[in-house]
Amino acid sequence: MFTITEFLHQEVKPALGCTEPGAVALAVAKACEQLSGLAERVAVVVSDNIFKNGIAVGVPGTNGARGNEIAAALAVFCGHSAYSLEVLKDATPEDLFHAKEFIAAGRLKLTTNGKGGVYVEAAAYRGDETGVAVIEQTHGNITLVKKNGEVVFQAVPHCDSAVSAAPAKTLSVPDQVKEMDFEELVALAGRLSPEDIDYVWQGIDMNMRISDYGFENDVGLGLGRTVRAAAGANYENDLAAQVKAVSAAASDARMAGVALPVMSSAGSGNHGITAILPVYVVGKAKNKTREQIARAVAYSHLATSFVKSRMGRLSPVCGCAVAAGAGAAAGIVNVMGGTDGQAKKAMELVLGNITGMLCDGAKESCALKVGTGATEAFYAAQIALAGGGMAVSQGVVDVNSFTRTAENAARLNREGMKDVDHTIIDIITHR
Numbered sequence: 001m002f003t004i005t006e007f008l009h010q011e012v013k014p015a016l017g018c019t020e021p022g023a024v025a026l027a028v029a030k031a032c033e034q035l036s037g038l039a040e041r042v043a044v045v046v047s048d049n050i051f052k053n054g055i056a057v058g059v060p061g062t063n064g065a066r067g068n069e070i071a072a073a074l075a076v077f078c079g080h081s082a083y084s085l086e087v088l089k090d091a092t093p094e095d096l097f098h099a100k101e102f103i104a105a106g107r108l109k110l111t112t113n114g115k116g117g118v119y120v121e122a123a124a125y126r127g128d129e130t131g132v133a134v135i136e137q138t139h140g141n142i143t144l145v146k147k148n149g150e151v152v153f154q155a156v157p158h159c160d161s162a163v164s165a166a167p168a169k170t171l172s173v174p175d176q177v178k179e180m181d182f183e184e185l186v187a188l189a190g191r192l193s194p195e196d197i198d199y200v201w202q203g204i205d206m207n208m209r210i211s212d213y214g215f216e217n218d219v220g221l222g223l224g225r226t227v228r229a230a231a232g233a234n235y236e237n238d239l240a241a242q243v244k245a246v247s248a249a250a251s252d253a254r255m256a257g258v259a260l261p262v263m264s265s266a267g268s269g270n271h272g273i274t275a276i277l278p279v280y281v282v283g284k285a286k287n288k289t290r291e292q293i294a295r296a297v298a299y300s301h302l303a304t305s306f307v308k309s310r311m312g313r314l315s316p317v318c319g320c321a322v323a324a325g326a327g328a329a330a331g332i333v334n335v336m337g338g339t340d341g342q343a344k345k346a347m348e349l350v351l352g353n354i355t356g357m358l359c360d361g362a363k364e365s366c367a368l369k370v371g372t373g374a375t376e377a378f379y380a381a382q383i384a385l386a387g388g389g390m391a392v393s394q395g396v397v398d399v400n401s402f403t404r405t406a407e408n409a410a411r412l413n414r415e416g417m418k419d420v421d422h423t424i425i426d427i428i429t430h431r
Helices: 004-011 019-032 048-054 068-078 081-086 093-104 173-178 182-191 194-216 223-237 239-255 269-285 290-311 323-335 340-354 366-385 402-416 420-429
Strands: 014-016 041-046 108-112 119-126 129-136 142-147 150-154 261-263
Touching: 004 173, 004 182, 004 194, 004 290, 014 019, 014 081, 019 041, 019 048, 019 068, 019 081, 019 119, 019 129, 019 142, 041 048, 041 068, 048 068, 048 108, 048 420, 068 093, 068 108, 173 290, 182 290, 182 323, 182 340, 194 223, 194 239, 194 261, 194 269, 194 290, 223 239, 223 366, 239 269, 239 366, 261 269, 269 290, 269 323, 269 366, 290 323, 290 340, 290 402, 323 340, 323 366, 340 366, 340 402
Parallel strands: 041 108
Antiparallel strands: 014 261, 041 119, 119 129, 129 142, 142 150
């Protein structure tokens, strides 16, 4: 089984901008790096989920430009795959000018493959040279790289006539999480090293920095500023308003394409905002120690992963509200000294409340959903800490097994909402 350090460094990573355009840019950058010079044209194939989530979201460093195509074109000129999901952090105005010219000249083609999940395949061309890169399963997971038709990297080699058996495939962290009991998983939060604590705090500081930007600037919907203003003089004493405002302000800035990174969770920056900031806000207000807050935030990441591993990396359901909202509820319970049982009760309340919230793509209104997830997490934690919660099984909630509750929510997402993405994409593409 993985350690908490391995979990954090694989599932909790910095990301610049929305992770769907980020994944597109990363694949394009890696494909272009196989060429001897600048790519002359690029073709990208993405899953429906990547297409939907990236079509309308702001891309950092573009002065408000949106979508997967501008991210792909920028990667041609300034992308560095070594930066992973911060692949575009060196973008300049000159790069943006060239990227827009590249698109206008018809040198970029982006299509969908009609499938779900995380998938990006980028092909870059320069004369007779070709470079190909494929990302699968998770946003930063490059599984295949080709140079002029020859495989130069493959994550899991295929079995062929020269090999008697393919090497055993190592299960990813999400796949391992899916096989674990809740208590076994969240126990890892109690094993943070001093270095792990520092890493968790890097994420807190990173996400608070972009939240402060959202408060101080007119970006996105301005939901964070609106919530704070509406609370007025009571804001400093209204913890629920603080949780919502701080979280929404971060999403306001991120969805507008502000060039500041966030610490992600389960492959998503907005998941990271929801999983981290409500727990931090409560912990700080209650004068918890640096170590207590770090352990509770780690607990939130782990609890988020418990739900997310069952729902899938990308889905019709809004994971930043549902999965990360449930995780944040658990983290708030933890920072307040509650038990694992109370954490599960809090998560049940979130899942029984907002499981049906749709993801209709990444954009400014994600701040509304992040704010909702954060607020419902706060109130669910208060109910659970007071000894409350659902007394009998109802809806997706099975009070006899939290694992079944998470799986029920995932089944609703996977089976009951299987056509939602196609409908949303049809709406988006026929405006």
